[in-house]
Amino acid sequence: MKKVKKTREGIQLDRRTFLKGAALGVAGAALPSSNADASFWDSFFQKHFQEMNEAEIKQVIERLEKEYGEKYKKAITVGNEKAIPGVLFGYGLDLSRCIGCRRCEYACVDENNQSKDPQIHWITVLRFKKGEKWVDLEGSDKYYNPDLVPEPEYFYMPVQCQQCENPPCVRACPTQATWKEPDGIVVVDYNWCIGCRYCMAACPYGARHFNWTEPNRDPEEINTKTHYLGNRPRYKGVVEKCTFCIQRTRNGRYPACVEACPVGARKFGNLLDPNSEIRYAIEHKRVFRLKEDLNTYPKFYYFFAYGV
Amino acid sequence: MDRKKTGLFLSLVAFLGIVISSPYLLAEEQEIPKKFFVPPPPFSPGIFPCSQCHQGMPVNRKPRKLEMHQDIVLKHMPGGWCFDCHNPDNRDKLRMANGKLVSFEESYILCGQCHGTILREWKAGLHGKRTGMWNGEKQYRLCVHCHWPHEPRFKPIKPLPPPVKPSDIK
Numbered sequence: 344m345k346k347v348k349k350t351r352e353g354i355q356l357d358r359r360t361f362l363k364g365a366a367l368g369v370a371g372a373a374l375p376s377s378n379a380d381a382s383f384w385d386s387f388f389q390k391h392f393q394e395m396n397e398a399e400i401k402q403v404i405e406r407l408e409k410e411y412g413e414k415y416k417k418a419i420t421v422g423n424e425k426a427i428p429g430v431l432f433g434y435g436l437d438l439s440r441c442i443g444c445r446r447c448e449y450a451c452v453d454e455n456n457q458s459k460d461p462q463i464h465w466i467t468v469l470r471f472k473k474g475e476k477w478v479d480l481e482g483s484d485k486y487y488n489p490d491l492v493p494e495p496e497y498f499y500m501p502v503q504c505q506q507c508e509n510p511p512c513v514r515a516c517p518t519q520a521t522w523k524e525p526d527g528i529v530v531v532d533y534n535w536c537i538g539c540r541y542c543m544a545a546c547p548y549g550a551r552h553f554n555w556t557e558p559n560r561d562p563e564e565i566n567t568k569t570h571y572l573g574n575r576p577r578y579k580g581v582v583e584k585c586t587f588c589i590q591r592t593r594n595g596r597y598p599a600c601v602e603a604c605p606v607g608a609r610k611f612g613n614l615l616d617p618n619s620e621i622r623y624a625i626e627h628k629r630v631f632r633l634k635e636d637l638n639t640y641p642k643f644y645y646f647f648a649y650g651v
Numbered sequence: 652m653d654r655k656k657t658g659l660f661l662s663l664v665a666f667l668g669i670v671i672s673s674p675y676l677l678a679e680e681q682e683i684p685k686k687f688f689v690p691p692p693p694f695s696p697g698i699f700p701c702s703q704c705h706q707g708m709p710v711n712r713k714p715r716k717l718e719m720h721q722d723i724v725l726k727h728m729p730g731g732w733c734f735d736c737h738n739p740d741n742r743d744k745l746r747m748a749n750g751k752l753v754s755f756e757e758s759y760i761l762c763g764q765c766h767g768t769i770l771r772e773w774k775a776g777l778h779g780k781r782t783g784m785w786n787g788e789k790q791y792r793l794c795v796h797c798h799w800p801h802e803p804r805f806k807p808i809k810p811l812p813p814p815v816k817p818s819d820i821k
Binding site for chain 2: 613623
């Protein structure tokens, strides 16, 4: 069928052909102009993290380090340490010791490059009145602000990602941008996340946080030691969460919150090592996991080391 | 009859076994405790060694209000006083209830004579704060790094600011 007719007035298009051409033109204009640098296309065609080979990952990391270097005007290293074989990370939190001082919350922000404004905190410290039905999380307060803590009539429970063995967030993700690593850490690939926030709706612990704007942080305060799946600077429109400080723990160090806690309420270690601190806590103390009835199998254990 | 004899013999063997092995059991229990990586004790500047002042001072063992060390108000163990832990004859050491001397670097042994369960958990890594490597060398702390021995209960501290409420976001 002939679509283009030449008449005395010029070229005449039929309606369908005109619309097709117009659509192509608009699409072409929407693409970045020819002077867009190669890194845009590299990131556009980046493969899924788990499908890349070592060389491709190295290339991606080099690109990211260059991007971050230009953005923050300082050298930022993006690590890619693999899970240590025979390690399954577990976390313990002693509720009989926690005083609700929020030192962990801010140590986490310093370590993991969260946005300061708008504010993103991966740890939320909940305050409960003693002697009441406290598993009612809705009735807890996270905005408490007394002069001094602990207050005699309250107790405190920090909540962060529970690194579930059966993580509902991972199943909810339509693009497989979040997954569970062999050492049990649930991670997000910020270059693969499309920002649909299904995982946030699926998480029963409120542990996932969304970058509603470009993350805003003083370049002076950027932690330059980062991990691809952890604390590297994030983008607008992606979800982020606690990774047990993957950039520290995969190098054998304790998470930042463990080292910040002034009362030593936070314990961390390898669940597969019978001599680890976390195993000692599980075997000797009264332990519970948050919302056990949801079958998420958290690897975050709350316990009472002392009295009630 | 025969059965009774056998039973008696067996119980005798068991008894002898316990008697013979008991010194070994005790020896194992009294083994010198493993050394832990602890930083030096948090002395007030210039106060240690204690002997720099106490050398040659006559020892007064009578509990009384001291003229020195006024800043120390003992709120630990009601009715206790200095020489329950400090050693009157060599001030640079601490003294346990059984008379054994303990250096300030190992003061956790002294604390453990009352707080045995806590000491056990401290050794296991449960009580107290650890920094360093979860799979390697850990930095332990002495009891006195967190608990001032003369008033061991924690003082309340100021919490860091609460998160921004959604209603306060401009």
